Amino acid sequence: MHFKARVGAKLADVKLQTALKKLQGNFVKGRADRITELDNFPEIRDAAAAIRDRALANLDVYLDTFERNAKARGTVVHWAETHDDVNRIVREIAAQHGVRKIIKSKSMVTEECGLNDALIGAGLEVVETDLGEYILQLAQEPPSHIVAPVVHKTRDEVSDLFAEKHNAPRLTEIAALCREAREKLRPHFLSAHMGVSGANFIIAETGSSLIVTNEGNGRLVTTLPRVHVAITGIEKVVPTLEDVTTLLRLLPRHGTGQSITNYISVTTGPRRDGDSDGPEHFHVILVDAGRTKLIGGDMQEMLRCIRCGACMNHCPVYQSVGGHAYGWVYPGPMGSVLTPTYVGLQNAVDLPNAATLCGQCHVACPVKIPLPELLRKLREQQFERKLKPWHEMFALRAWGWLAQQPRLYAMAMRVQARVLKSAADERGMIRSLPFASGWTDRRDLPAPEGRTFREMYAEERSKA
Amino acid sequence: MSARANILARIRTRQGKAVSPRNAERELVAQFIAAHPQSPRPHVDADLVARFRDRALNLATSVEDIASLQELPAAIARYLGERQLPNTAVCWPEFARLDWAAQGLQVEARAARDSDLVGITGAFCAIAETGTLMMCSGKDTPAVNSLLPETHIAVVSCSRIVTGMEDGWDLLRRDIGSMPRAVNFISGPSRTADIEQTVTLGAHGPYRVHVLLMP
Numbered sequence: 190m191h192f193k194a195r196v197g198a199k200l201a202d203v204k205l206q207t208a209l210k211k212l213q214g215n216f217v218k219g220r221a222d223r224i225t226e227l228d229n230f231p232e233i234r235d236a237a238a239a240i241r242d243r244a245l246a247n248l249d250v251y252l253d254t255f256e257r258n259a260k261a262r263g264t265v266v267h268w269a270e271t272h273d274d275v276n277r278i279v280r281e282i283a284a285q286h287g288v289r290k291i292i293k294s295k296s297m298v299t300e301e302c303g304l305n306d307a308l309i310g311a312g313l314e315v316v317e318t319d320l321g322e323y324i325l326q327l328a329q330e331p332p333s334h335i336v337a338p339v340v341h342k343t344r345d346e347v348s349d350l351f352a353e354k355h356n357a358p359r360l361t362e363i364a365a366l367c368r369e370a371r372e373k374l375r376p377h378f379l380s381a382h383m384g385v386s387g388a389n390f391i392i393a394e395t396g397s398s399l400i401v402t403n404e405g406n407g408r409l410v411t412t413l414p415r416v417h418v419a420i421t422g423i424e425k426v427v428p429t430l431e432d433v434t435t436l437l438r439l440l441p442r443h444g445t446g447q448s449i450t451n452y453i454s455v456t457t458g459p460r461r462d463g464d465s466d467g468p469e470h471f472h473v474i475l476v477d478a479g480r481t482k483l484i485g486g487d488m489q490e491m492l493r494c495i496r497c498g499a500c501m502n503h504c505p506v507y508q509s510v511g512g513h514a515y516g517w518v519y520p521g522p523m524g525s526v527l528t529p530t531y532v533g534l535q536n537a538v539d540l541p542n543a544a545t546l547c548g549q550c551h552v553a554c555p556v557k558i559p560l561p562e563l564l565r566k567l568r569e570q571q572f573e574r575k576l577k578p579w580h581e582m583f584a585l586r587a588w589g590w591l592a593q594q595p596r597l598y599a600m601a602m603r604v605q606a607r608v609l610k611s612a613a614d615e616r617g618m619i620r621s622l623p624f625a626s627g628w629t630d631r632r633d634l635p636a637p638e639g640r641t642f643r644e645m646y647a648e649e650r651s652k653a
Numbered sequence: 654m655s656a657r658a659n660i661l662a663r664i665r666t667r668q669g670k671a672v673s674p675r676n677a678e679r680e681l682v683a684q685f686i687a688a689h690p691q692s693p694r695p696h697v698d699a700d701l702v703a704r705f706r707d708r709a710l711n712l713a714t715s716v717e718d719i720a721s722l723q724e725l726p727a728a729i730a731r732y733l734g735e736r737q738l739p740n741t742a743v744c745w746p747e748f749a750r751l752d753w754a755a756q757g758l759q760v761e762a763r764a765a766r767d768s769d770l771v772g773i774t775g776a777f778c779a780i781a782e783t784g785t786l787m788m789c790s791g792k793d794t795p796a797v798n799s800l801l802p803e804t805h806i807a808v809v810s811c812s813r814i815v816t817g818m819e820d821g822w823d824l825l826r827r828d829i830g831s832m833p834r835a836v837n838f839i840s841g842p843s844r845t846a847d848i849e850q851t852v853t854l855g856a857h858g859p860y861r862v863h864v865l866l867m868p
Contacts, residue, residue: 215846236693404843405843452858457832457836461833466790466795467796467835484664
């Protein structure tokens with residue numbers, strides 16, 4: 190996880206920069222427009238945060254209730270402590286049902302697990318069916334956004350990729366490319382033995398799992414194959430259908446700037462007697478894989494997250510470098526909190542600092558997660574665990590000592606103000622500064638006017 | 654210990670609770686679920702049909718009024734003819750006995766297959782707030798008819814248009830009692846914006862959704 194090392198290349202990537210510009214326009218403006226449709230948006234947002242907190246406060250009982258109600262409808266419920274457990278359980282389900290071909294709808298938790306590689310390694314055929322994920326599977330790249338996984342690619346790149354991988358004439362219209370993918374994927378939907386999906390929510394009241402999609406691939410994946418496996422984090426449980434309804438007023442508006450997604454599919458158990466469609470077997474895998482580490486601690490509020498992506502859409506850092514720079518599955522501010530907490534702070538030292546703390550992510554979050562506050566707490570932990578580079582640790586300690594010596598501090602500031610003023614050019618700007626080239630390489634630093642605030646304050650007081 | 658027991662124990666330990674939940678905790682959860690209270694909802698104007706129509710059109714669903722079910726075959730024949738779409742379709746059994754042949758349509762009452770190009774369905778109810786169809790799967794209401802064909806035609810009775818999704822759940826609790834295998838909320842033709850965030854209609858599901866509103 191070397192965020193800093195990747196940033197330069199991402200900033201210089203012209204195609205990526207073009208792609209990222211569109212994201213701001215569409216998703217940021219889309220959210221702003223769509224929330225005005227809700228005359229009482231602040232109350233709905235408060236209720237959404239309360240719904241998530243209520244589920245988390247009695248998480249074990251809600252999970253147990255979900256399991257009981259799911260089993261009553263014939264669902265097989267599995268529990269996975271680790272990512273490897275998830276992969277093992279899916280392989281076992283596939284073996285149990287004689288599965289050879291698997292179709293998938295978009296699921297970030299399976300990205301965490303590296304599920305596709307694990308299944309392909311076990312000799313199974315795996316086909317991603319969300320258009321974005323399908324493109325990425327062909328290109329052998331990871332997603333760069335949790336909602337719009339292929340946001341980093343331009344249409345031209347997709348044209349080239351399809352022409353090469355489909356061995357077909359190169360199409361350039363977006364509608365034609367979508368049609369091409371539809372026609373390539375339809376036979377897979379019809380021939381697959383097993384569908385793997387995530388779940389945006391699971392509902393304790395009914396033992397159901399719910400997915401929101403636009404393309405319809407999620408519906409196909411959960412309807413056509415004879416086995417359906419839904420994989421989801423334990424924190425995704427909500428108590429009731431009413432609760433999930435409130436969250437659904439916010440998720441699409443914050444995710445893609447839609448009032449509602451094209452499809453919301455709530456599935457409860459396998460096909461019933463007499464049904465002409467639906468899977469014969471329905472499995473749900475409830476995944477921990479680091480989530481319980483967040484419970485009851487400084488980071489618990491992060492478990493409210495409904496994975497809309499608004500925090501990254503609104504983040505000036507994400508907008509500048511895209512998702513791949515963050516190094517793991519989850520990018521943007523939510524990723525900068527989740528990655529260190531899931532994989533260990535020592536493995537993601539840069540991430541809590543990959544934010545300007547401008548606060549946009551907190552403002553845009555539909556469930557009011559105080560992301561800047563959580564990032565600040567992670568920075569504190571970094572300092573306490575001595576995970577910062579030695580020169581930063583030394584500088585902070587030195588400053589801390591100096592700030593506790595008022596006379597010495599005042600003198601040092603006076604010297605600094607004068608030295609910096611003398612380093613300024615005729616416009617009052619400093620063009621380069623030792624130890625601060627990270628700033629001055631790309632922009633000028635305004636120089637102080639020569640005296641400190643305390644000097645001027647003392648002078649004003651003596652006049653009065 | 655099983656993975657289940659480990660995960661649940663970790664949750665409780667981290668929350669400073671005893672190893673297994675007390676009856677009071679279970680009671681609290683059971684009571685909340687039994688009450689399933691609603692949270693604040695947005696304002697929706699009282700004219701639900703107008704609101705449904707407006708929102709559905711916004712989602713690229715087309716909407717047409719018919720006076721009775723008897724008019725359905727003619728309305729569908731006209732819709733398909735105007736767009737040069739095929740005159741063969743599959744429908745839910747409830748529409749099997751309509752006089753399709755008189756309008757030159759070949760309509761079979763069965764679950765859709767891949768090669769079917771037009772699917773005709775009813776709807777469990779419709780939701781005015783968002784212009785959405787609520788579909789419940791079942792023996793006589795196969796989910797694939799609104800999914801596999803390129804054209805989905807849905808017949809909705811105005812008396813079954815409810816304000817919000819909460820009212821749809823209430824109707825489901827009243828009319829069906831428990832959750833069907835699949836509840837699908839449909840809000841227009843399938844779409845994707847994965848390439849350059851450009852919205853394109855017709856991804857893996859229907860390219861067009863046409864709603865026929867009946868009194």
